[in-house]
Amino acid sequence: MSTALITGASHGIGRAIAQQLADGWNIVAVARSQSELEALAHDISARGGRCRALALDITDHAAVSRALSSLDVDVLVNNAGIGIIKPVAEMSVEEWRTQVALNLDAMFYVTRALLPGMLARKRGHIVNIGSLTGRNPIVGGACYSGTKHAVVGFTESLMLEVRDAGVRVSLIMPGSVDTGFAGHGKGAPWKLTPETVGRAVRYVLEQTDEALISRVELRPARVESSK
Numbered sequence: 001m002s003t004a005l006i007t008g009a010s011h012g013i014g015r016a017i018a019q020q021l022a023d024g025w026n027i028v029a030v031a032r033s034q035s036e037l038e039a040l041a042h043d044i045s046a047r048g049g050r051c052r053a054l055a056l057d058i059t060d061h062a063a064v065s066r067a068l069s070s071l072d073v074d075v076l077v078n079n080a081g082i083g084i085i086k087p088v089a090e091m092s093v094e095e096w097r098t099q100v101a102l103n104l105d106a107m108f109y110v111t112r113a114l115l116p117g118m119l120a121r122k123r124g125h126i127v128n129i130g131s132l133t134g135r136n137p138i139v140g141g142a143c144y145s146g147t148k149h150a151v152v153g154f155t156e157s158l159m160l161e162v163r164d165a166g167v168r169v170s171l172i173m174p175g176s177v178d179t180g181f182a183g184h185g186k187g188a189p190w191k192l193t194p195e196t197v198g199r200a201v202r203y204v205l206e207q208t209d210e211a212l213i214s215r216v217e218l219r220p221a222r223v224e225s226s227k
């Protein structure tokens with residue numbers, strides 16, 4: 001069976017992606033929280049799948065290179081991300097760096113570690129989880145939306161760079177997902193569920209060989225009225 005590595009798999013969207021893919025791929029689940037990853041691996045093996053829990057801070061370039069460079073991975077889902085929604089005048093340098101380090105730099109580190117193997121095998125699929133804020137600016141999103149705009153440029157440039165070498169690259173841009181992300185509480189019925197994003201990833205991966213879904217914009221069917 002092929003292998004899919006998912007970053008940010010300990011909870012939220014990444015966990016749901018791992019669960020959606022677990023009957024078609026052996027999963028390598030990456031995040032910092034060993035205990036949450038082990039709970040996911042236990043869940044997946046109870047349903048007959050295979051999941052390796054790999055605790056790793058993906059903003060640590062040397063650690064990523066050590067842990068991932070020798071892995072043969074067919075599918076990489078770059079999902080881990082953080083959202084600190086704040087006016088620029090109030091954002092600290094540390095908050096800025098934390099977002100850029102995870103949302104952008106770490107996506108490069110993980111891709112850089114796994115892409116050479118895909119190119120050597122002439123097959124692979126990289127799915128990057130962007131955001132609709134990578135297209136539509138939002139108030140307080142100068143940094144977050146900025147990183148997600150950069151994810152669009154990174155992903156679509158990479159797609160053009162490697163598609164003739166047998167590696168497919170796709171971008172999924174969700175709207176609001178009910179994970180408690182960016183300090184929003186959980187439980188909003190109008191938001192997308194993490195499982196819906198997981199199904200979208202699966203759909204993108206299951207296309208026939210001649211087809212590449214390069215971009216998906218996935219938004220809630222209706223938006224909660226603020227009135």
Ligand SMILES: NC(=O)c1ccc[n+]([C@@H]2O[C@H](COP(=O)([O-])OP(=O)(O)OC[C@H]3O[C@@H](n4cnc5c(N)ncnc54)[C@H](OP(=O)(O)O)[C@@H]3O)[C@@H](O)[C@H]2O)c1
Pocket residue numbers: 007008009010011012013014030031032033034036056057058059079080081082083102129130131132173174175176177178179180181182
């Ligand atoms: N929720 C939304 O409304 C929404 C909308 C559009 C796009 N997105 C995007 O979807 C992705 C996932 O969002 P989410 O809502 O699922 O977020 P989440 O619930 O906060 O989960 C984030 C994941 O990233 C992991 N992570 C954080 N820092 C890490 C690090 N340094 N190294 C490795 N893993 C790290 C976390 O695990 P640990 O803490 O265990 O490391 C967790 O598994 C993000 O890229 C986000 O921008 C979310």
